[in-house]
Amino acid sequence: MIWFRELIVLLVLAGGGSLSAGATPGTQASDPAPPGCGGLLQQGGLVICQAPPGTQFRWNDRQVRADEEGWAMFGLGRDAGEKLEISIRPPQGAKIVEELTIEPRNDAFRVIEGLDCDKVDARTPEQKAHAGRSWVKKQDAFGTFHEGRGALDGFVRPAKGPPSSPFGPARKYVGVSAQTGEACEKVSVHRGYDIAAPTGTPVIAPAPGTVTLADPDLYYEGGTVFLDHGHGLVSVFMHLSEVDVSAGDEISSGARLGAVGNTGRTTGPHLHWAVKWRDMTRDDRSGDFYIDPALLLKLDGGKAMSARRKDGAPVQTGSINPE
Numbered sequence: 001m002i003w004f005r006e007l008i009v010l011l012v013l014a015g016g017g018s019l020s021a022g023a024t025p026g027t028q029a030s031d032p033a034p035p036g037c038g039g040l041l042q043q044g045g046l047v048i049c050q051a052p053p054g055t056q057f058r059w060n061d062r063q064v065r066a067d068e069e070g071w072a073m074f075g076l077g078r079d080a081g082e083k084l085e086i087s088i089r090p091p092q093g094a095k096i097v098e099e100l101t102i103e104p105r106n107d108a109f110r111v112i113e114g115l116d117c118d119k120v121d122a123r124t125p126e127q128k129a130h131a132g133r134s135w136v137k138k139q140d141a142f143g144t145f146h147e148g149r150g151a152l153d154g155f156v157r158p159a160k161g162p163p164s165s166p167f168g169p170a171r172k173y174v175g176v177s178a179q180t181g182e183a184c185e186k187v188s189v190h191r192g193y194d195i196a197a198p199t200g201t202p203v204i205a206p207a208p209g210t211v212t213l214a215d216p217d218l219y220y221e222g223g224t225v226f227l228d229h230g231h232g233l234v235s236v237f238m239h240l241s242e243v244d245v246s247a248g249d250e251i252s253s254g255a256r257l258g259a260v261g262n263t264g265r266t267t268g269p270h271l272h273w274a275v276k277w278r279d280m281t282r283d284d285r286s287g288d289f290y291i292d293p294a295l296l297l298k299l300d301g302g303k304a305m306s307a308r309r310k311d312g313a314p315v316q317t318g319s320i321n322p323e
């Protein structure tokens with residue numbers, strides 16, 4: 001990964017801006033790192049930025065602000081462009097433009113036969129009503145935001161077991177309805193990370209968060225938990241056989257959420273774990289999208305915190321102060 005740290009320094013100097021009033025250029029340890037971004041720089045990844053609190057980061061037509069500790073983060077879509085230009089505007093000092101290179105994905109396309117046409121889509125009035133109620137619950141939860149550290153503490157695997165289906169590939173399901181004899185097909189992109197595990201395997205929080213949805217019986221998802229990590233990041237766990245938390249619960253990393261199951265519209269016991277990045281500057285949820293949980297697993301807490309430092313030294317967040 002390329003951090004363009006030198007470029008930032010040059011731009012700061014060229015702009016004549018002082019980002020740390022009182023600090024002498026070139027002083028060592030206590031110097032705050034220059035504002036900038038790094039992180040999981042791949043399509044489906046996560047950009048993590050650090051700057052004085054309140055700094056605005058703009059890219060495309062979106063923006064986030066650094067929190068009171070100076071951190072900001074935002075997701076990269078599966079189709080994110082190769083070059084990402086971020087405009088960084090601290091509360092004081094010159095605007096900085098950082099350009100990051102985003103690694104492409106190479107997701108497979110698969111055709112899966114044997115789709116149970118009668119099971120996948122809600123057909124009967126009862127099924128449609130169930131699916132409708134489930135949709136409203138999910139929308140409400142996706143529109144609920146809690147503060148938190150996002151990805152700063154890293155992520156751990158939420159269940160023991162091998163990965164069985166990665167994030168990203170488009171899958172075309174084909175089958176024949178047993179009821180009508182008609183062929184059906186459904187194309188979908190797999191927006192989660194599946195872990196193969198038997199029913200009853202504990203599901204734990206991959207990172208701290210607040211539960212925003214805990215329901216044993218959503219139509220497609222079955223037993224479901226949403227865990228809001230802050231910074232717009234929410235984990236979604238589906239097909240659970242047990243749900244052991246309630247909406248509003250604050251959960252620490254590693255704490256039990258429930259158990260793997262085979263509930264909802266699924267073909268066998270597994271955990272579907274998805275992570276959505278939500279654009280908190282928008283009132284509607286149309287700008288939100290899923291990112292790749294497997295990439296988040298590469299972030300352990302220490303690495304997330306030091307993502308901005310080429311030398312690997314931990315960033316002293318307490319020293320990031322515009323005053």
Ligand SMILES: [Zn+2]
Pocket residue numbers: 165190192193194271272273
């Ligand atoms: Zn899945």
